[in-house]
Amino acid sequence: MIAWTGxxxxxLAPDGQAIQVxxxxxxxxxxxxxxxxxGPSGCGKSTLLNLAAGLDTPTRGTVLFDGAALTGLxxxxxxxxxxxxxxxxxxxxxxxxxxLRMRGVPRVDCARMVAKYLALMGMDGFxxxxxxxxxxxxxxxxxxARTLIYQPDCLLMDEPFGALDVQIRLLLQRxxxxxxxxxxxxxxxxxxxxxxxxxxAIALSDRVVVLSARPARIKYDRRIPFGRPRDPLSxxxxxxxxxxxxxxxxxxxxxxxxxxxx
Amino acid sequence: xxxxxxxxxxxxxxxxxxxxxRLRLVISQLILLIAxxxxxxxxxxxxxxxNWISRPSEIYDRLTRLIASGDLLWHLQATxxxxxxGYAIGGAAALASAFLxxxxxxxxxxxxxxxxxxxxFPKEAIAPVFIIFFGIGLGPKxxxxxxxxxxxxxxxxxxxxxxxxPDLTRVMRIMGANRVQLFTLVxxxxxxxxxxxxxxxxxxxxxxAVIFGExxxxxxxxxxxxxYAANLFDAAGVFAALASVMLVSVALTATLQAVERTVGR
Numbered sequence: 001m002i003a004w005t006g007x008x009x010x011x012l013a014p015d016g017q018a019i020q021v022x023x024x025x026x027x028x029x030x031x032x033x034x035x036x037x038x039g040p041s042g043c044g045k046s047t048l049l050n051l052a053a054g055l056d057t058p059t060r061g062t063v064l065f066d067g068a069a070l071t072g073l074x075x076x077x078x079x080x081x082x083x084x085x086x087x088x089x090x091x092x093x094x095x096x097x098x099x100l101r102m103r104g105v106p107r108v109d110c111a112r113m114v115a116k117y118l119a120l121m122g123m124d125g126f127x128x129x130x131x132x133x134x135x136x137x138x139x140x141x142x143x144x145a146r147t148l149i150y151q152p153d154c155l156l157m158d159e160p161f162g163a164l165d166v167q168i169r170l171l172l173q174r175x176x177x178x179x180x181x182x183x184x185x186x187x188x189x190x191x192x193x194x195x196x197x198x199x200x201a202i203a204l205s206d207r208v209v210v211l212s213a214r215p216a217r218i219k220y221d222r223r224i225p226f227g228r229p230r231d232p233l234s235x236x237x238x239x240x241x242x243x244x245x246x247x248x249x250x251x252x253x254x255x256x257x258x259x260x261x262x
Numbered sequence: 263x264x265x266x267x268x269x270x271x272x273x274x275x276x277x278x279x280x281x282x283x284r285l286r287l288v289i290s291q292l293i294l295l296i297a298x299x300x301x302x303x304x305x306x307x308x309x310x311x312x313n314w315i316s317r318p319s320e321i322y323d324r325l326t327r328l329i330a331s332g333d334l335l336w337h338l339q340a341t342x343x344x345x346x347x348g349y350a351i352g353g354a355a356a357l358a359s360a361f362l363x364x365x366x367x368x369x370x371x372x373x374x375x376x377x378x379x380x381x382x383f384p385k386e387a388i389a390p391v392f393i394i395f396f397g398i399g400l401g402p403k404x405x406x407x408x409x410x411x412x413x414x415x416x417x418x419x420x421x422x423x424x425x426x427x428p429d430l431t432r433v434m435r436i437m438g439a440n441r442v443q444l445f446t447l448v449x450x451x452x453x454x455x456x457x458x459x460x461x462x463x464x465x466x467x468x469x470x471a472v473i474f475g476e477x478x479x480x481x482x483x484x485x486x487x488x489x490y491a492a493n494l495f496d497a498a499g500v501f502a503a504l505a506s507v508m509l510v511s512v513a514l515t516a517t518l519q520a521v522e523r524t525v526g527r
Contacts, residue, residue, distance in 0.1 A: 053436055079436040085429050089451045097436045098447065150437065 001154060001190045002029040007061035008215075009047055021047050024061070025213035034180070034191040036201035038248070039211030039219075040256045041171035045194040048216070050157050052192060053079050053255055061246050066153075078155045082162040084139040086131040092142045093118070093127030099150040117145040120179060137168035139146055141175070148179065154190040161200070171223075173232045181229045198252065203232035210251045221253035310508025316497035321427060324502035334506055341472050341510070344400050348407025349468040355408070356415035361445065364423030377420075381413040386474050393479050403475035403483070410467040418460025438510070465518055466503040469511060482509065 009022040021044040029035045039044045050056040051063050054074035065072045065077075086095045096117060097110045105113070118127060121141040131139050140160065147155065161169045179257040180189050195201050201208045202224055224244065226235050235241055278286075299318045307317040328334040361370045385406060392402035430448055439447060476485025484507050493497025 055432055055436075062469050073435055075436060075438050077436065079433055081429055081433070083427075085427070085433040087430070087447065087451070098434075102443055104436045146437075257342075 001031040001066060003064040004048060004051065005062050005064060007063065008059050009051065010059045015230040017128060020215040022051050023215060023217050025218060026208060027218060029190060029192055031190055032188065032192065034206045036193045036195055036205040036208045037196055037211060038195055038201050038208060039251060040213050040218060041196060043211050044216035045211060046130060046158050047192050049158050053077055053156050060155065061133065076152060076154065076199065080143060080147055080157045080160045082159045084143040086139055086142055088131050092129050092131065092134065095142060096146045097151055099146060103150065112206060113149055117149045121145045121175070126132060136164055137172065140164060156192050158194045170233055173200060177204060177230060177232050198248055199236060200244060202241060203235055208248060210248055213255045218246065219255060222248060277407060293517040313497055314500050320498040321501045321505060322497045325505055328502060330512050337482060337484050338510065340400065341476065342483045344403035345407055345468040345472045348404040348472065349411050349464060350410030351404070352408035353415050353464060356412045357419055357457065360416050360419035360423060361449065364420050370420065377416065381417055385410045385471060387477050390473055402479065403472045406470040406475045407468040408473040411464040414464050414467055415460040418456045422456030423449060424482055426452040462518060467515065473507065
């Protein structure tokens, strides 16, 4: 569904030097696959995601989305970052309705959909709250509801749970897995998930790709054998989990601290 | 003392109700005003000379006559009309151009030094040019007010536009926002606090510009009133005109605060 092919990306540093962040990456994410990208900070994970969203253009190579080369913004995806990016001047309900209103969906249908997706995220009764009145976890739930409501086939998530505390984070991982599985078949959506958290990556994904320190190359590509539906919390207690963790950590360890800004 | 009163928490013995506190404040301020008036009337005026600084009784007398004759209203009308039209033109132009230029980083970067030059330029210096362009009626005053208002509102609005969280616009664009939706959903509400600051400051700028313009040319307006009296070495007339300027500016500020209270979230 998403294919980065022969992709390299350079950025211009303020001192005029070209910095390579991505080095000749070829990676193919299948439809309905949940792939996590892990790597040391500053390695170019987010750049790969932004390239898939069409927010940035590759220096060399192409990004194929659904078989066609991306030109311009990719509006077929849902995009989430570490920040919840809710509009602070709109209520939770209005925020969740934003993508539908943009598409000209009538107000009554919006209200029905908003109620449905807020309920899905366990947020009944919070429609009239402003984001500032919600906890970080609640805001994140609202942001997920807002992304799911326009039913994109593909989600690009850049450390979506990075700013949350551990308990909330575990809960939201479980919710995310549940919702993705309920949204159509075994795993109704294609997800590219960027994280530094190896446990989170293994627990949620069908496949984990370890990237090297900058410039990013594919260091290791591991299929995760846990089936679906799956509970990302309880899989962490399986003996196999630790084996995979060790394997991926060995690949990652040598890269951590290599980056110039680590 | 009813039974219900006993149930409410008892105030400390020395607690003062807000009403009493406010009354005390107003009385203190009145005392200060009267003290200044008395000192001026009986100390400063005899000491410095009535011909230089006049005296409150005379100024008050002149002011009431200005009001009674309708002269003050006639001048006030000209000043407020010019200030209002200039404010509206300058403010609207500033908002339109800030949103337009703010939508392109390149346009913002290219225009920045020119805007800074315009912003720091003392607008009053250009007044003679406006007199050449627009004559000595309301025209040059409106133009000067509009120019003064333009830069202060523009600078604030563009600062607000620049500070819009890029993650917010990015997410909205991927969600499908077009340019108009991006503006109404994100850019306008996000920059609103900065815009209001600019619009508030601009009221004083418009008023000042018009008063200055009236001092320079024409035969109407509060600025003209001050200058005319000064030319006659009429101290009471000057201070009566200045007092009316002060009353109008206090009234404008109060109106503005009332508007902000109703508009503000």
